[in-house]
Amino acid sequence: xxxxxxxxxxxxxxxxxxxxxxxxxxxxxKFGKPxxxxxxxxxxxxxxxxxxxxxxVEISGDIVEPIGESWNADE
Numbered sequence: 001x002x003x004x005x006x007x008x009x010x011x012x013x014x015x016x017x018x019x020x021x022x023x024x025x026x027x028x029x030k031f032g033k034p035x036x037x038x039x040x041x042x043x044x045x046x047x048x049x050x051x052x053x054x055x056x057v058e059i060s061g062d063i064v065e066p067i068g069e070s071w072n073a074d075e
Contacts, residue, residue, distance in 0.1 A: 005030045 001024060008015065008028045015026055019040050028036040 001025070002027045002029055002034070004028075005035070 003011075003015070003026055005028055008026075015038070018024065019026060019038050023040050025040070026038045027034045028038070
C-alpha cells in the first residue's frame with residue numbers, strides 16, 4: 001500500500017495498528033516518490049540450526065566402551 005506523507009501523518013497510529021493486525025507493509029511517499037517503508041515486526045524470530053537439537057538426546061551407558069561385536073575396517 002502506498003500513502004502520501006500528509007495522509008500518513010494524519011493517520012499514523014491507525015496505520016501502525018493495521019500493519020501489525022493485517023501483516024501488511026506501507027510505503028510512504030513524498031511528492032510521489034517513496035521515502036519510507038513500514039513493515040511488521042516478526043515477534044517470533046526464526047530459530048537457527050545451531051543448538052536446535054540441544055537436550056533432545058539421552059545418553060545411557062558408556063558410549064566409548066566396546067560393544068562386543070567383531071568387525072573389520074579393511075573390508
